[in-house]
Amino acid sequence: MDGLKLPQSTAPGGVAGIDREQFELFLIHEGRLLDDRRFEEWMELFTEDGLYWIPSTPNQADPYKIASLFFDDRELMKTRIDRLRHPRIHIQTPPSRTNHMVSNVIVEEADEAAGTYLVSSSMLMSECRLDIQRHFTGRQFHRIERAGDSFRIRLKRVHLINCDSPFEAMAVPI
Amino acid sequence: MFDGTPDEISRLIEPGRVHRRVYTDPAIFDLEMSRIFGRTWIFVGHDSQVVKPGDYITTEIGRQPVILIRHSDGNTHVLLNRCAHRGPKVCNEPCGHAKALTCLYHGWTYDTDGTLIDVSMPEGTAKGFDKSQFSLASVARTGRYRGFIFANLVKDGPSFDDFLGPMKANIDDLVDRAPDGEILLDAGMHRYFFRGNWKLQVENVLDSYHVPYSHASTVNKKGEQFSRREGDKEGAKVIDDQNTDKTADVWKGRRSFVVNFGHGWTSNTELNEKGRSSPAYDAYKEALAAKVGPERMAEILTPEFHNSLLYPNTSIMGLNIHIRVIRPVAVDLTEVMVYPVRLKGAPESMNFGNIRLLNVTHSAASFVQTDDLESFRRTQAGLRSEQSDWIDISRGLGEEKADDHYNATSESAMHEMVIRAQYDAWRQYMCDA
Numbered sequence: 001m002d003g004l005k006l007p008q009s010t011a012p013g014g015v016a017g018i019d020r021e022q023f024e025l026f027l028i029h030e031g032r033l034l035d036d037r038r039f040e041e042w043m044e045l046f047t048e049d050g051l052y053w054i055p056s057t058p059n060q061a062d063p064y065k066i067a068s069l070f071f072d073d074r075e076l077m078k079t080r081i082d083r084l085r086h087p088r089i090h091i092q093t094p095p096s097r098t099n100h101m102v103s104n105v106i107v108e109e110a111d112e113a114a115g116t117y118l119v120s121s122s123m124l125m126s127e128c129r130l131d132i133q134r135h136f137t138g139r140q141f142h143r144i145e146r147a148g149d150s151f152r153i154r155l156k157r158v159h160l161i162n163c164d165s166p167f168e169a170m171a172v173p174i
Numbered sequence: 175m176f177d178g179t180p181d182e183i184s185r186l187i188e189p190g191r192v193h194r195r196v197y198t199d200p201a202i203f204d205l206e207m208s209r210i211f212g213r214t215w216i217f218v219g220h221d222s223q224v225v226k227p228g229d230y231i232t233t234e235i236g237r238q239p240v241i242l243i244r245h246s247d248g249n250t251h252v253l254l255n256r257c258a259h260r261g262p263k264v265c266n267e268p269c270g271h272a273k274a275l276t277c278l279y280h281g282w283t284y285d286t287d288g289t290l291i292d293v294s295m296p297e298g299t300a301k302g303f304d305k306s307q308f309s310l311a312s313v314a315r316t317g318r319y320r321g322f323i324f325a326n327l328v329k330d331g332p333s334f335d336d337f338l339g340p341m342k343a344n345i346d347d348l349v350d351r352a353p354d355g356e357i358l359l360d361a362g363m364h365r366y367f368f369r370g371n372w373k374l375q376v377e378n379v380l381d382s383y384h385v386p387y388s389h390a391s392t393v394n395k396k397g398e399q400f401s402r403r404e405g406d407k408e409g410a411k412v413i414d415d416q417n418t419d420k421t422a423d424v425w426k427g428r429r430s431f432v433v434n435f436g437h438g439w440t441s442n443t444e445l446n447e448k449g450r451s452s453p454a455y456d457a458y459k460e461a462l463a464a465k466v467g468p469e470r471m472a473e474i475l476t477p478e479f480h481n482s483l484l485y486p487n488t489s490i491m492g493l494n495i496h497i498r499v500i501r502p503v504a505v506d507l508t509e510v511m512v513y514p515v516r517l518k519g520a521p522e523s524m525n526f527g528n529i530r531l532l533n534v535t536h537s538a539a540s541f542v543q544t545d546d547l548e549s550f551r552r553t554q555a556g557l558r559s560e561q562s563d564w565i566d567i568s569r570g571l572g573e574e575k576a577d578d579h580y581n582a583t584s585e586s587a588m589h590e591m592v593i594r595a596q597y598d599a600w601r602q603y604m605c606d607a
Binding site (some may be wrong): 054056057060063064065066067068069070071076079080083086088089090091164165166167168169170171 | 365368400509522525547
């Protein structure tokens with residue numbers, strides 16, 4: 001559960017002396033897989049014990065004591081994605097179109113020897129379905145580890161600024 | 175022109191069908207707010223949401239904002255959230271803690287039982303101004319059962335005891351599962367909205383007929399839904415494994431029940447109770463047996479109810495346990511709040527499991543609820559069609575039977591008796607001008 005925790009604050013600019021671009025490109029790639037509805041490949045970015053968490057309250061300490069919008073391990077991710085592929089998923093008939101933007105990338109923590117990093121970024125996912133466009137925005141945190149010449153995600157945690165507001169149904173991962 | 179006379183109301187409901195205006199007409203919605211939500215018992219909150227004196231939550235009864243607050247003497251009060259001076263909402267947050275409630279506008283300050291204790295610049299008050307006449311208004315009546323707090327805006331009408339009646343058993347069924355005999359609604363909530371009438375969600379909670387088609391995307395190749403309870407290896411059998419166009423016989427065997435006031439429930443979901451096991455569930459069983467003994471534990475863990483509805487707008491789910499409150503906002507806009515339930519005295523791991531599985535079934539991003547929300551949205555959109563005035567709710571009409579065990583009326587849960595019973599209650603409320 002320690003992996004779910006985040007640092008209180010980071011120096012401006014984050015950890016010095018680390019190339020931010022490699023992380024930025026990885027996060028852009030991650031968002032693009034979702035936008036292209038390549039959900040299985042998106043899931044494969046996660047480690048076997050990877051977690052995907054979107055809390056429903058600001059400053060939520062953990063996903064166990066309080067309800068969450070999403071709190072998926074790999075097994076749940078797979079169930080979610082199998083459902084997204086089902087011909088009778090009414091909430092995706094027609095499907096959503098989404099566009100992810102990632103910006104303001106900060107390396108919050110780095111252990112170069114171990115190849116593990118905590119990277120935060122500002123995210124905006126716009127979604128359009130049946131003439132209704134809406135936007136999900138907030139700061140996201142990725143705990144990632146180096147895997148060859150890319151990375152794998154151990155935790156993706158998204159702090160939506162409206163996480164405690166009522167939502168219209170959400171079908172695709174953010 | 176619609177005046178809301180009993181004649182006009184009665185013409186909207188016929189045996190086995192309901193007029194589309196019941197879902198689409200803003201004038202009918204306004205009447206519902208005064209004649210149903212303005213008159214009957216509405217769930218406002220739970221003891222565990224306001225534990226210490228000064229703790230409060232804010233909610234609505236129909237469209238009227240209220241505060242549920244615990245006073246210094248330990249009693250809870252349900253107050254209208256409107257300053258007695260010029261009317262601003264006094265409490266502005268979903269929940270909080272306050273020694274006293276001060277209105278932001280001119281600083282009038284109320285005690286936690288609503289009594290006006292301070293008027294700023296008191297030298298300016300009119301001659302004869304009587305502070306005691308300017309408390310935050312209390313609701314006319316409150317009713318409590320096992321931590322559930324209900325409020326009623328009028329003093330006349332059925333007592334809370336009469337209103338709740340046999341539905342006490344449905345609350346007991348949930349609360350008794352807690353080793354300490356208390357539940358806690360302190361694990362946050364799921365909130366969502368849909369562009370449809372509130373009754374669409376109310377009708378849906380006891381509608382087992384929609385599940386095989388609406389929720390097909392939650393069912394695996396064996397026809398089973400994913401597991402929704404801690405300790406289950408598989409979920410409910412919904413679709414026939416030989417023929418995916420057919421509903422599973424076990425699902426078709428479900429029953430539904432109705433009693434007075436539009437309340438009702440559906441029978442339990444048949445699962446492999448003997449095979450139910452996980453470290454969290456086994457530890458929970460141990461904790462429960464230690465408190466109530468093995469015989470009572472066996473009774474408690476034999477599920478009786480799948481979903482229960484306290485009409486008009488509160489549902490208790492017994493499968494992946496939660497309390498659901500349906501809040502009408504406008505004729506075509508509804509908010510739903512889903513509260514995870516923690517069982518007091520259960521191991522934390524068991525409560526974690528319940529909270530985690532509820533994310534999967536009933537968050538705004540869940541696997542089950544999202545397809546329902548799409549059904550409600552499409553229904554509201556479809557009902558714009560004026561080609562036919564009627565919505566059909568006739569399945570099983572005439573097949574209702576008295577059930578002696580529950581002193582209720584029973585029918586197949588694949589039919590629409592429960593919806594007809596809701597409209598019987600609706601007509602009664604609405605015709606009482």
